Amino acid sequence: MIWKAVTAAVALALATQVHAAEKKYGTGASDTEIKLGQTSPFSGAASAYSVIAKTQAAYFRMINDRGGVNGRKINLITLDDGYSPPKTVEQTRKLVEQEEVAAILNPLGTPTGLAVRKYLNDKKVPQLFVGAGATLWGDYQHYPWTIGFQPSYQAETRGLRQICADQQAGCEDRAVLPERRRRQGLRQRLQEGVGAGEHRQDGGGGDDL
Structure with missing residues (x-):
């Protein structure tokens, strides 16, 4: 172009x-x-x-x-x-x-x-x-x-700042996303187990939630 x-x-x-x-x-x-x-x-x-x-x-x-x-x-x-x-x-x-x-x-x-x-x-x-x-x-x-x-250097600088801010936010999201998914999975399995009449034998495992 x-x-x-x-x-x-x-x-x-x-x-x-x-x-x-x-x-x-x-x-x-x-x-x-x-x-x-x-x-x-x-x-x-x-x-x-x-x-x-x-x-x-x-x-x-x-x-x-x-x-x-x-x-x-x-x-x-x-x-x-x-x-x-x-x-x-x-x-x-x-x-x-x-x-x-x-x-x-x-x-x-x-x-x-x-x-x-x-x-x-x-x-x-x-x-x-x-x-x-x-x-x-x-x-x-x-x-x-x-x-x-x-583009002017000022415009480029503003753009780079926004890109860096977006990337930083994205990195933070990627860092916590696996843990969130793991916790959600544990909650779902626990709910399904209770609904089927299962009983936990480990005292609840609260640390994983």
Whole structure:
């Protein structure tokens, strides 16, 4: 579902740049191609997150092999920023001014995303699905060309707290449930035995109940 949403957003970004009457397209789009840019930490301490960019590249290759989006192939250009804001600025400017991409797709990080947010909004280049959980990515009044991707860290924390509370309650229930069942079974057998005229010989066995 996530990747379907990404593909739909790509198509929407293209649609906003089309001048249908003249059959002309905005920067990064043509009859045959949709050119997207991305920055990701292929090097540095956060390089493990580059698997996201690699997965997206593989997904778009699959889409292209199936004919693309309305006949257009998706050309995703991903550059390494090392999770360094100055490097992100440099690489993003390259994507916008040299590669002339239609949009920046799912760049990783709050500090890196903030470093280029104003620049992209001034250029009216969509900054789509920023991979960061800060609440500031919802400031559409001031930065209408920027949209976040994931729940905020605060929302995630509240969700985790509820999950932990539910799991703790579940663990406690599982701990006492076998004993409850054993006691219920003993009561039932005792009642059945008394009803059939049986007599206990052990004095009642009150400790088991």
